[in-house]
Amino acid sequence: MTTRLDGRPEERVLTGWGRTTRSRARVVGSLDGEALAELMAAQPPRGILARGAGRSYGDAAQNAGGIVVAPDAAPRIEPDLRAGTVRASAGSTFADLLSALVPHGLLLPVLPGTRHLTLGGAIAADVHGKNHHVDGSISSWLESIELIDGQGRARILSPLLDGPAFRATVGGMGLTGIIRAATVRLMPISSSRLQVSTHRVDHLDDLMAGLHQATQRYAVAWIDATAQGRALGRGVLDLGDHLDAPDPLHEPDGLHYRPTQPPAAPPLPFNPATALTARAFNTLWYRKAPRHTHRTASLNDFFHRLDAVAHWNRALGPRGFLQYQFAVPEDSAHLIAHVLQTFQNHRTAAFLATVKRFGPANGNPLSFPLRGWCLAVDMPAAAPGLGPLLDQLDRKIAEAGGQVYLAKDARLSASRFTDMYGDLKDWRTVRDELDPRHLMRSDLGRRLGLCR
Amino acid sequence: MxxxxxxxxxxxxxxxxxxxxLAIVAALPLAPDTHLILAGRNLAQMEERAATLPCTVTTTAYDATALETHRDFADTVFADADIDLVISAAGILIPQSELDRDPQRAGELVQTNFTGHVTTLLAVTRHLxxxxxGTLVVLSSIAAVRPRRANFVYGASKAGLDAFAQGLADSLHGSxxxxxxxxxxxxxxxxxxxxPPTPLSTTPDRVAAAVATALTTTTATAVWVPRALAPIALLMRLTPRVLWRRVKR
Structure with a gap:
């Protein structure tokens, strides 16, 4: 959702994609570097935060009582076809970028599960895709970031020349400054379609083995989080690779990318996801998946399946939902089964779950991915007893050296956060240099003790 | 948050x-890191009563009748960090017969149940x-619906508080x-x-449970405990005065 402000600031109650937490902020549209510097010089008492498309699930893009800078200008996208890079404004969405790049045979090498997020948001959360085990997160593909830091200075951060500032900003959840633009290295593709093989797997161990052995660039498994007993963790394995040559059937005129205008889900006054409906839905999904198939799929079909329904977050009731996404090291792979079993035991209406393999961590202090396994489970937030249940899982994940993904989080406590991400001394030192007055603030930052 | x-x-x-x-706090879902600030006159008593709550408790001096202190009080409690929930539960009940004998006590009752809430809540609201x-929980009463001769000073104080809270709620829309x-x-x-309890009487725990449930919704603005009081309040308003003044208690 792009913000339309017509230049006027506006008091607005903001929420994340999961619609669980809400707070009011003064929302202003895109500002040029000079205006941002002025804003920062004024030192608003509750701080400043940049917001992208509002696709983070929790309170990462909220700044209660403060100022939120939201993009309202048309995206600026400048591909350099010879170098295979693109420089784009932070407010450009991935849909904008794909539309501009795919016809030239270039692709963003990291595609998260929605195309509606902005480039700025993607950098702030250091997003990953289904190819993290091969290609890493978006951090490894950034040539440079154009940042207005907390002192209003325009900075160009490159991973080689400004290592600490770059690493503090990529994954930094917007707390080091406002990202204005970035230059991303692209991946050449010969076709806008993928060769996809799908396998229905009736046991978690086999599913994880399938992910482990996958030779494809993209690998993800959807899990029926409602299946019990011997069927625990049964699911569907989705493996994909780009086609080597254009598919004459689907792209006779060359490569193209057409984001569809999907139907919108209605806002529902109740939550339809209960333990029972989640089970029915997941069982149906599992049963209807073919045992083994090979097919080709478009970028949208393969990467952005959830975008097939616009505003699907509204259809999950007024109290919202959350996604519990965590990563654990290889030797704690058993926690995946443990977490699924825990949700089972408490009859959590886990209506969507996916598991992926992660490649090595990149060393950015606040980046999420770490070598091992990653599980994401969507569930209604209002389930009784869910708070203490997740607190207890947080503890186990922290003990195993794992982490919860901040872009999805709306509930981690400051102490568990410190257990997972460490005391962040280095990050805080760099932040003090970029933003000595701690002007960049967010509700997430306040909750986790990263800012006042 | x-x-x-x-x-x-x-x-x-x-x-x-x-x-x-305290029953409301106990009925809420609390995180291990939850910090509860108890504000009242008798610090030792508050500490003792909150001893079983599963959260960090601190106490601070607060006198609902000391109107001139309320602004500083609010500035101080909000100085450290945001407050997510403010429960305004200060209140006293003195039998009407005593108030008839000693009108000054009636003034104290109104000051505690109404005026003190006005000054405190306005000061707190500025920070919220x-x-x-943030969320404000204000404890009104069925007595606010229509003053009864047996209890009319208390009723008047709660009626004032109820009206004030409704107006405050509207002024907070969109904030x-x-x-x-x-x-x-x-x-x-x-x-x-x-x-002696009246029909449809309730307990602190039931009030607390109703508040906790209402706080989980995004829309509730007022809650009657028990719920059957809502239609009864309407009947109370419609009762002809000749009958109403015969109500003994």
Whole structure:
């Protein structure tokens, strides 16, 4: 959702994609570097935060009582076809970028599960895709970031020349400054379609083995989080690779990318996801998946399946939902089964779950991915007893050296956060240099003790 | 900020020894890191009564009748960090016969139940507005609906509070701050010890459970405990005065 402000600031109650937490902020549209510097010089008492498309699930893009800078200008996208890079404004969405790049045979090498997020948001959360085990997160593909830091200075951060500032900003959840633009290295593709093989797997161990052995660039498994007993963790394995040559059937005129205008889900006054409906839905999904198939799929079909329904977050009731996404090291792979079993035991209406393999961590202090396994489970937030249940899982994940993904989080406590991400001394030192007055603030930052 | 499960991280209880107030806190989903600030006159008593709550408790001096202190009080409790939930539970109940004998005590009752809430809540609201999030819980009463001859000073103080809270709730629309007005019937507890309960009377725990449930919704603005009081309040308003003044208690 792009913000339309017509230049006027506006008091607005903001929420994340999961619609669980809400707070009011003064929302202003895109500002040029000079205006941002002025804003920062004024030192608003509750701080400043940049917001992208509002696709983070929790309170990462909220700044209660403060100022939120939201993009309202048309995206600026400048591909350099010879170098295979693109420089784009932070407010450009991935849909904008794909539309501009795919016809030239270039692709963003990291595609998260929605195309509606902005480039700025993607950098702030250091997003990953289904190819993290091969290609890493978006951090490894950034040539440079154009940042207005907390002192209003325009900075160009490159991973080689400004290592600490770059690493503090990529994954930094917007707390080091406002990202204005970035230059991303692209991946050449010969076709806008993928060769996809799908396998229905009736046991978690086999599913994880399938992910482990996958030779494809993209690998993800959807899990029926409602299946019990011997069927625990049964699911569907989705493996994909780009086609080597254009598919004459689907792209006779060359490569193209057409984001569809999907139907919108209605806002529902109740939550339809209960333990029972989640089970029915997941069982149906599992049963209807073919045992083994090979097919080709478009970028949208393969990467952005959830975008097939616009505003699907509204259809999950007024109290919202959350996604519990965590990563654990290889030797704690058993926690995946443990977490699924825990949700089972408490009859959590886990209506969507996916598991992926992660490649090595990149060393950015606040980046999420770490070598091992990653599980994401969507569930209604209002389930009784869910708070203490997740607190207890947080503890186990922290003990195993794992982490919860901040872009999805709306509930981690400051102490568990410190257990997972460490005391962040280095990050805080760099932040003090970029933003000595701690002007960049967010509700997430306040909750986790990263800012006042 | 409340977390995704609606758990507040900092709570301020005005009237920190209040039976209903503490019952509400106990009924809320609390995170291990939740910080409860009890504000009242008798620090030792508050500490003792909150000893079993599963959260960090601190106490601070607060006198509902010391109107001139309320602004500084609010500035101080909000100085450290945001407060997500403010429960305004200070209140006293004095038999009407005593008030008839000693009108000054009636003044104290109004000051505690109404005026003190006005000055405190306005001071607190300023901070809540600035922080852009938070919830106020105000304890009104069925007595606010229509003054009864047996209890009319108390009724008048609650009627004033009820009207003030409704107006405050409307003024907070769009501010990110929410106000929940609680109207219990006769609550059996310390405050009403020795008084025979009326029909549809309730308990502090039931009031607390109703408040906790209402806080989980995003829309509730007022809650009657028990719920059957809502239609009864309407009947009370419609009762002809000749009959109403015969109501004994």
């Amino acid at each position: 409340n977390d995704a499960q609606g758990r507040p991280s900092r709570i301020l209880l005005l009237g920190g020894a209040s039976e209903i107030g 507005r600035n922080q852009g999030h 990110g701050v929410r106000l929940l007005l609680v109207r219990p019937g006769f609550v059996t507890g310390r405050m009403t010890q020795g008084m």
